[in-house]
Amino acid sequence: MIRTIDVIHYAYKQAPWRIQRQWISAFLLIVLGVAMVAAFYLDVTARAALKGREIQSLSSDIIAIQQSDADLETRIATLTSNSAMETRANALNYQPVQSNQMQFIIVPGYVTPELPSFISAPPLQPSSPTIQPEYTQSLLDWIDQSLRTPLSVSAMGASQ
Amino acid sequence: MREQYAWRSWTLAAALALVGFSIILQIIRIQISPEAATFREQSEQFAQTVQTFYPQRGEIYDRNGHLLAGNKTVYEIGADLRNVKDKHAIALAVGVELGLNPDNLYALMANPNSKLTYLILANYIDEDKALALKQIKLKADQQTSAGGQNSLSGLEFTAHPQRTYPEGSLASNVIGFVSREGRGYFGVEEKYNDLLAGAPIQVRVPVDPNQAVNIPQVPNGTTLILTLNRDLQAAIEQTLDDALTKYGAQGGTIAIMDPRNGEILAMASTPRMDLNQFWNYSTIYQNASEYDLAVSTPYEPGSVMKILTMAAALDDNTVTPATTFLDTGSFLIGGVTIKNWNDQAWGLQDMLGCIQNSLNVCMSWIASQMGSQNFYGYMNRFGLGHLTGIDLADEAAGRLKVPGDTDWSPSDLGTNSFGQGVAATPIQVMMAASAIANHGRMVTPHVLYAMVRDGRQFNVPAQYAGSPISTSTSQTLNQMLATSIDNEASLASVPGYRIAGKTGTAQIPTQFGYDPTLTNASFIGWGPVDDPQFMIYVWLEKPSASIWGSETAAPVFAQVAQKVVLMLNIPPDKIRQQITQH
Numbered sequence: 236m237i238r239t240i241d242v243i244h245y246a247y248k249q250a251p252w253r254i255q256r257q258w259i260s261a262f263l264l265i266v267l268g269v270a271m272v273a274a275f276y277l278d279v280t281a282r283a284a285l286k287g288r289e290i291q292s293l294s295s296d297i298i299a300i301q302q303s304d305a306d307l308e309t310r311i312a313t314l315t316s317n318s319a320m321e322t323r324a325n326a327l328n329y330q331p332v333q334s335n336q337m338q339f340i341i342v343p344g345y346v347t348p349e350l351p352s353f354i355s356a357p358p359l360q361p362s363s364p365t366i367q368p369e370y371t372q373s374l375l376d377w378i379d380q381s382l383r384t385p386l387s388v389s390a391m392g393a394s395q
Numbered sequence: 396m397r398e399q400y401a402w403r404s405w406t407l408a409a410a411l412a413l414v415g416f417s418i419i420l421q422i423i424r425i426q427i428s429p430e431a432a433t434f435r436e437q438s439e440q441f442a443q444t445v446q447t448f449y450p451q452r453g454e455i456y457d458r459n460g461h462l463l464a465g466n467k468t469v470y471e472i473g474a475d476l477r478n479v480k481d482k483h484a485i486a487l488a489v490g491v492e493l494g495l496n497p498d499n500l501y502a503l504m505a506n507p508n509s510k511l512t513y514l515i516l517a518n519y520i521d522e523d524k525a526l527a528l529k530q531i532k533l534k535a536d537q538q539t540s541a542g543g544q545n546s547l548s549g550l551e552f553t554a555h556p557q558r559t560y561p562e563g564s565l566a567s568n569v570i571g572f573v574s575r576e577g578r579g580y581f582g583v584e585e586k587y588n589d590l591l592a593g594a595p596i597q598v599r600v601p602v603d604p605n606q607a608v609n610i611p612q613v614p615n616g617t618t619l620i621l622t623l624n625r626d627l628q629a630a631i632e633q634t635l636d637d638a639l640t641k642y643g644a645q646g647g648t649i650a651i652m653d654p655r656n657g658e659i660l661a662m663a664s665t666p667r668m669d670l671n672q673f674w675n676y677s678t679i680y681q682n683a684s685e686y687d688l689a690v691s692t693p694y695e696p697g698s699v700m701k702i703l704t705m706a707a708a709l710d711d712n713t714v715t716p717a718t719t720f721l722d723t724g725s726f727l728i729g730g731v732t733i734k735n736w737n738d739q740a741w742g743l744q745d746m747l748g749c750i751q752n753s754l755n756v757c758m759s760w761i762a763s764q765m766g767s768q769n770f771y772g773y774m775n776r777f778g779l780g781h782l783t784g785i786d787l788a789d790e791a792a793g794r795l796k797v798p799g800d801t802d803w804s805p806s807d808l809g810t811n812s813f814g815q816g817v818a819a820t821p822i823q824v825m826m827a828a829s830a831i832a833n834h835g836r837m838v839t840p841h842v843l844y845a846m847v848r849d850g851r852q853f854n855v856p857a858q859y860a861g862s863p864i865s866t867s868t869s870q871t872l873n874q875m876l877a878t879s880i881d882n883e884a885s886l887a888s889v890p891g892y893r894i895a896g897k898t899g900t901a902q903i904p905t906q907f908g909y910d911p912t913l914t915n916a917s918f919i920g921w922g923p924v925d926d927p928q929f930m931i932y933v934w935l936e937k938p939s940a941s942i943w944g945s946e947t948a949a950p951v952f953a954q955v956a957q958k959v960v961l962m963l964n965i966p967p968d969k970i971r972q973q974i975t976q977h
Contacts, residue, residue: 317461339970351459
């Protein structure tokens with residue numbers, strides 16, 4: 236009876252090479268999974284790094300453009316300074332008006348112009364936009380955050 | 396057969412596992428080794444770089460949007476010693492192009508501090524010169540192989556802003572200037588230095604592009620808009636300069652304020668300096684109080700103070716315009732005999748006569764009638780002896796001796812009533828007189844019209860400094876002062892406009908007493924009387940053409956007033972009244 240059972244057991248036992256292949260397949264599957272995640276991570280990191288470089292470059296551009304703006308504004312101010320304008324007016328034979336040369340005319344409905352507004356652009360948004368952590372944290376950061384986040388918070392988040 | 400060679404696979408696997416395990420072991424060992432802290436420090440050093448940011452200092456405009464103080468790009472030229480290949484070539488190129496000594500530059504690079512990797516060779520270099528040097532570097536790089544002889548590799552250019560003043564010396568007494576270290580001196584630049592900011596700061600910037608979001612945002616300074624009117628400022632500076640020449644005065648100041656809200660429309664003093672060459676400061680000025688006479692230099696203003704004495708007496712009901720006084724030519728107070736400006740007796744006078752003829756004797760009598768406590772109470776409420784709070788640096792408080800002070804004597808009550816023995820700045824007298832011009836309400840003088848930050852404009856509201864006198868007193872005194880100008884056909888008269896005002900001629904105190912030959916000539920006036928829109932103060936220091944304020948400061952006031960009404964579009968009284976009727 237026992238011999239019969241041994242024979243049956245032996246008859247249905249998988250061949251050793253099959254077991255070995257299953258192990259190898261499972262191992263390769265894990266390796267493939269890890270490689271895919273690593274490739275994905277590498278891709279995201281590389282793109283984030285490129286964007287980071289762009290941000291760095293744009294920051295430098297902002298400073299350069301601001302300086303250029305200031306230069307141009309100063310140049311315009313120099314060209315239209317009081318002394319420069321007076322020189323140009325004199326060259327064009329203009330003369331300062333005297334009080335006895337002034338004529339005031341009553342214009343019904345005339346409103347004295349108000350002083351100019353110095354706001355050249357709509358109010359700026361806060362300088363550093365809020366970026367979700369999903370776009371900035373690394374894979375390890377994400378795992379670390381997941382491990383540290385209390386379950387109750389996760390549950391609350393899920394229920395919202 | 397397969398089992399026979401299986402040991403090879405196992406051996407290879409074990410060897411690889413051993414290598415892997417060794418690597419992991421080594422990583423752990425390094426992490427917990429004593430050198431770990433050093434490694435971490437090194438990695439943090441490489442992860443960040445220290446950069447100098449030059450935020451733009453806030454600009455300064457006049458009330459009509461004309462730029463008074465801005466920024467321009469200049470360059471810092473330095474050598475990155477790690478990349479420098481030919482120190483001789485760099486020293487020669489920089490030296491020749493920028494007019495520096497090449498030997499000194501070479502010595503600087505040849506013997507650097509052991510820890511230095513970057514050396515500043517020159518700074519605040521104008522853009523055109525820096526760009527020319529850049530072109531030379533480009534050509535040198537093209538012509539020489541990298542790292543070869545004559546290479547200018549390692550020569551670095553860093554652009555940064557520098558303060559510049561497009562109007563040169565215009566309003567220099569009000570604006571002040573900024574040193575190369577970014578600190579403001581005098582005037583608005585010093586008073587609002589923290590707001591204007593723009594001082595260079597060193598910040599740690601992450602090199603890791605993934606940390607780009609952490610690049611610090613260094614905010615630029617706040618832009619300021621002043622109450623000054625550039626064209627009016629230029630006009631009164633010209634008038635002041637002409638007046639100094641015409642009347643042989645050693646110095647002077649002219650200030651124009653809107654008495655309704657305290658806005659300073661123009662303020663000129665002598666001497667002035669080109670703010671783009673601020674390093675000449677010490678050769679132009681002997682001390683800081685000379686920078687803006689209107690704010691920083693107290694002096695004995697003389698008879699212009701009589702308007703405050705009369706205002707106090709009218710408000711206190713000590714006198715009315717109809718009160719009479721018999722002027723015998725002298726008045727004894729505190730053991731001191733007060734005399735009139737011409738040593739004459741003027742006979743029976745009403746209060747209009749007292750103010751019109753500028754009688755010291757009458758004023759001393761009025762002050763004595765008020766009593767010292769009452770008189771000094773009013774002077775205190777007029778702000779004498781206190782800072783006005785004007786938003787300019789280095790304001791002086793002047794000096795008003797009061798009973799109880801060790802150096803006060805009863806005779807001071809008499810002399811103070813006509814402006815002797817009391818020191819005040821022109822801006823203090825203007826602030827006090829604003830109560831007379833502005834229905835009894837005294838305004839705080841200010842030069843800041845608005846601030847602009849983050850795209851928002853914040854206007855500065857007018858501030859009032861109390862009401863030392865009533866509205867009816869101010870109206871009465873206004874009429875008295877205007878009538879006195881009309882009656883004496885004063886040189887301060889402005890055709891077509893009714894003006895209220897008062898001259899002042901004050902002898903100058905010295906350590907040997909008052910010098911009879913030297914005076915300070917002053918005039919304060921405002922108009923139009925029924926709706927005052929401007930107040931003008933003129934002070935001429937030691938005029939030689941005439942010692943009298945009525946012959947020097949008064950006509951200067953008239954010239955300035957004529958320019959003011961033109962530039963501020965204030966029609967003559969008749970037309971203005973027609974407009975009001977419409």
